[in-house]
Amino acid sequence: MADKQWQPVQMQPRQGVDWMTTPQNVTGIPQGLEYLSALDQIIIKQRIELLEVITGFETKNKYDVLNSVGQQCYFAQEESECCNRICCGPNREYVIHISDNMGQEVMRVRHDFVCCVGCCWCATDSSCGYEVQIEAPVGNIIGYAKQQTSKWKPHFRIFDANRQPLYVIRGPCCSCQSICCTDDISFPVTDLTEQTELGRIFKRWAGCGREFFTDADTFGITFPVDMAVTSKALLFGAVFLVDFLYFEEEDNNNN
Template structure:
């Protein structure tokens, strides 16, 4: 597959790029002063009216609502309609100069998602994360578990770095409007370093769209590559747990 350059759409006020930051992959300077990123999926009215799955688009914000990045999925039409989260896709992530600074890749794999056998190379969701484009900085992969979501984050040499686990039930509804938390821990799983979460979007959006809001928190002094890996993993959480139910509703 060949992927065209994605042009971001006009949006809210953009965060000003930090100055005097060196030794960081181009475009990731924004992350140097951040301890949180909020990812808001855009509502696709064509999807609401037609029931067809459109390419996902996201605004990425800092804690005060300024936009840091824009992300857009590139995928085949038929894959989106019939393959759900198993589809092949590339997430293009660009900064305020419309420069693509990160890329998240997911290859099509048939019959994945079973938590009991997910560690097998052919039976678990996996993404590859690049920053800048073409430079692989790591991976995030679904792991074996009895029931709860279990993801591990690896560096470019596939050495494990972090463990992400989720709740038994990640559902939200009128009677359950709290954030759904996915704590981020070190390899001992004794120390919580941050969290990924899905926010309650309100009855209308939850029932009729898959335009969700996610977030990730991490220590402000964490290495930039590690922040980028956790940010990239957030898209894996979205596709694994919050894409398929809405597609079925169509």
């Protein structure tokens, strides 16, 4: 990864939001990830940006992260340069800052610009694959999510901090949704044998107006409640890899 230094951010929590209560007496996990210890599902809703709707220019993405009953547990905000967003699209250099309900940054998902990546035929563990680095807390790398070689279907692997593979994520041949096809687009998460499904990443149909005129998508992740918190965090970070690689580009082209 490039050695550009991104500064920690502190975001102001929104007023009038139903916040999830922080679990108590949770030890042995990265500070700030206590919420994940009690969850078996999170929903990630990208906010609609009015400027983007009106002009069609890509703005910095912002996300609300909710539990299964709609309580907010995190929010996330992209940091990137304007020219990169306009010229490089989903391949741009960016960092996603993830903050808790107190506004403190607890996790970071980072993608560095690399020319000529993203082709599913060429992606390997060592080169060409689209990759994000995941930190929790900031500065402490807990692992990576990386695109893998495939003939057609989306294919990713989750790696730990030492780049040892942990999980496999595969997607469908067609990642399109429309008024005639509103089912979730599912990306099952399996063990390395691909025989045992452990959870899934999915994209929900958000409705005609939201889907056709914005790129404000809604994603979800399911996983066992007793899965290691760092593994949950890695899958959380992998959502942004899936979003930028398969849905940012598609929606930007529509715009």
